[in-house]
Amino acid sequence: MKYLFMFCIAALAAGPAAAQELDEAFTAKLFSSKGVVECLKAGTATWRRVKAPYFLEVGDTVRTGPKAVAEIYIRYGAKVRLSSDTLFVLSKVAPQENAVEVMKGKMQAWIRKFAGRGFSVRTPAAVCAVRGTVFEVEVAENGQTMWDLFSGSIQIADNHNHTIDLSPNQRVEVSQDAGAAAPAAIPENVKPPEEPAKIKEEKTETKAEQIIETKAKEEAEAAKQEEKKKEEKKAEAKSAEAEPVEEPAVVEPVVEPATGVIPTQEVKESQEVSGSTP
Template sequence: MNIRTVLAWAAAIALTAALAMTYTAGYAQKQRVASIANVKGTVSVKQSGQKDWAPAAVRMELKEGDELKTDAGSTAIIRMDDGTMVKVGPLATMKMDKLDKTGAASKTNIDMGSGKTWSRVNKLNEQSDFSIKTPTAVAGVRGTFFSSEVAQTSDSTFDVFEGAVAVSSSANPDQAVMVGARQRSTVAPNQNPSAPSAIPANEYDAGRSGFSEEEFAAATYDLQISVSPQVVEPGKNATVNVQLFRNSSPFKGEVNVKLNLSGSATFVSNGSPEISATTDSNGALSLEITSTSTETVTVSAQLTIKVKK
């Protein structure tokens, strides 16, 4: 199956996120799975229990114990099943330390070895928690937007852009400080967290833009397109199927999509390689195509989704 997806968010921002979640039925504790929503540059993944690293790719699943690393100038966005997202910056290493769910309680813990992450955590219930662990500190939240950075000295710095984060030292986890919006705390090795202080205005803007509203919105959506049969024969029809997802579930609503076909293929309804069509109320769309020659047809798509900031 050939799939090529090109998306645009309002001002032509690429939407290249995906999430495929699976659950193990019949157990009180469920094996949760995260997914890589976006990859830029060179990003590698090592599965739990394996020795070798493999190139990361969009829609690749991450399970408990899996590790991820980024090269210089490279980033990745990881999406959890509740819509929480973590952007991993360049030259970073991390491990999915805990991903489980028992009843309504979900536990997510990410172990950061180096580099910087930005976490946009959806509001969690009282039984659930999300935490970032570094070599010197632990940051726990239930719904917020913050960054965490591990310096070469192993100092860990937490900048909070929205909500609040409880920061504690790995050496003294019972002594936590609450870091509020527009505040920062740093934890040096074997030291308690510094008292929260205001993030300088220029650093606040630069830090927040590390995982922008537009980038977050883009990673929320995934447009999947397939052509069946894969090879179109002259005079015969094939079907282009389009499905828009939001946080791994079919999007509820109608969306206008512009589709373009490769080669000599055209849409049956208008005889053109281009068409503008509207999905049904579940974000799905099917269109017939044909071709004058035997070819493998590739489809590109563009859509606009208006997201409230």
């Protein structure tokens, strides 16, 4: 898992060949709009009415009018839908994390899961950390925030440093003064939002991420096998050291015992000298 995580981060930041099809200047795109949608470009003081398709940059603020809807794709796997009378800020876009603010109104979001990547949402009452999630957040005029989680996981920290982890099909209310209430079940009549169709930029990124993940798995498996071989060699060496060394057996030479038989030739010579007769 360690190898997979590290490779994904490095590859995503560098950008694979497939990702080169995506304009390097691309940050976010208003790809669908209905009704009055306005944008305040970063560093300016004038709101201008915009229509899809319209490209956004970090620091841009989007607001929707009555009965208006705006759908935005943010680079690195985030797609949001802004309902009417919503004020939205694109705060950060980076390979490791995207961040947005919802100051009032309602936002539905689909966050594509990818190793080492996060998404955060700030409201007047809380900050939410997101991982591979479908959720909805609604902010009232007084800043009170309602979070509904349909899949994945989110962690919410209120203004009093109280943290809550939501499970799928749970909701929680957070106010600026009282903080977070206890999580409750989402009412049965509240259904998950329908995800908008994928746009060209999203398809390109998804393809690139699939290449990264496939390569990462291959690298992780190769590293795992290499580690396994090293462990096997260590085990073999340790086993060899533990085995007792057998000393070679010493073979003693066999000595034939002396016999009392005198050779015939020696007896004959002895008789001749003594002159004895047989």
